[in-house]
Amino acid sequence: MKILAVDTSTEYCSAALWLDGGCAARGALAGQKHSEMLLAMVDELLRSCALRLGELDGIAYGEGPGSFTGLRIACGVVQGLAFGADLPVVGVGTLLALAEASRAQRVVCCLDARMSEVYHAAYEKHGDEWLTVHEPTVCPPHAAPALPGDGWVACGSGFAAYRQALETRYEGQLARIEPDLYPHAADIARLAAPRFSNGGSASAEFAAPVYVRNKVALRTDERPAR
Numbered sequence: 040m041k042i043l044a045v046d047t048s049t050e051y052c053s054a055a056l057w058l059d060g061g062c063a064a065r066g067a068l069a070g071q072k073h074s075e076m077l078l079a080m081v082d083e084l085l086r087s088c089a090l091r092l093g094e095l096d097g098i099a100y101g102e103g104p105g106s107f108t109g110l111r112i113a114c115g116v117v118q119g120l121a122f123g124a125d126l127p128v129v130g131v132g133t134l135l136a137l138a139e140a141s142r143a144q145r146v147v148c149c150l151d152a153r154m155s156e157v158y159h160a161a162y163e164k165h166g167d168e169w170l171t172v173h174e175p176t177v178c179p180p181h182a183a184p185a186l187p188g189d190g191w192v193a194c195g196s197g198f199a200a201y202r203q204a205l206e207t208r209y210e211g212q213l214a215r216i217e218p219d220l221y222p223h224a225a226d227i228a229r230l231a232a233p234r235f236s237n238g239g240s241a242s243a244e245f246a247a248p249v250y251v252r253n254k255v256a257l258r259t260d261e262r263p264a265r
Contacts, residue, residue: 041095042235043081043120044228047073047113048105048133049150049196051221054080056088057228063088064225073112081120092124097240099231101222102130103249104158104175105150110248117246127240129231132249134160134175134195139226141194141217147186149197149205150222152177157197157205158251159183177252180204186212194220 042057052073053066065080085092100117103110121128138146144164149157157180161172173184180201189212198205199218206213234240 040232040235041090042097042099042228042231043084043092043095044099044131044224044231045077045081045113045116046101046133046136046222046224046227047077047109047116048101048103049109049221050106051223052076052080053221053224054084055224055228056084056090057225057232058088062225062228064223066223073109077112077116081116092120092126095124095126097121097127097129097231097235099129099131099224099227099235100246101133101136101224101227102247103133104152104177104251105133105222107248107250110250114246114248118243121243121246126243127235128243128246129234129240130246130249131227131230132160132175133222134158135162135169136222136226136230137195137220138162138164138169139230140220140223141192143192143214145188145191145214147183147191147193147209147213149180149183149193149195149201151196151200152252155179156252157183157195157201159197161186161191175249175251181208183208188212190214192217194218196221 052069055064134148194217
């Protein structure tokens with residue numbers, strides 16, 4: 040199984056090639072330069088592995104939630120590549136990819152959603168399977184969904200931006216905090232591989248972002264309330 044994976048959902052930009060269980064990856068903090076960096080990463084990976092796009096079995100991508108612009112960049116690139124090479128696609132949730140990146144068993148994931156909110160989800164791993172404790176949602180840090188028990192690993196930029204509020208919300212329940220952990224294409228590839236093998240892929244036109252939040256900006260009169 041040969042899978043290309045990409046993620047531009049946060050300020051970190053990454054690409055990876057999954058080759059029958061092995062993985063080659065590239066990544067860097069991109070700021071606002073995802074569209075400039077992503078295709079260069081993909082081209083470098085294909086060249087380094089002596090592969091052509093048409094030799095792949097599919098393309099996976101971080102579907103969201105995350106940066107609105109970043110999600111659209113990933114979907115646009117994936118659709119263009121997949122249409123051109125006639126490849127199927129699989130979208131993987133960015134918060135689930137963040138949980139996979141933590142290598143922990145109980146994970147609460149928060150990405151900074153701006154507007155004084157976080158993208159939030161929680162997962163537990165049983166064997167090789169992730170079970171969803173809380174589906175991805177957007178919420179203020181102080182109102183994040185309650186977690187059962189303790190021993191949770193907290194990760195993502197939400198814990199960098201709103202650490203005090205989230206630590207107060209989950210007082211006594213967090214084993215450690217990894218605020219600098221980002222969703223990565225390598226973890227997206229790892230999560231997508233079984234879905235490609237089990238027929239869970241789709242055609243390129245179905246590559247679409249999962250936004251979670253519909254409102255992307257506050258009016259001037261709404262900002263003081265936030």
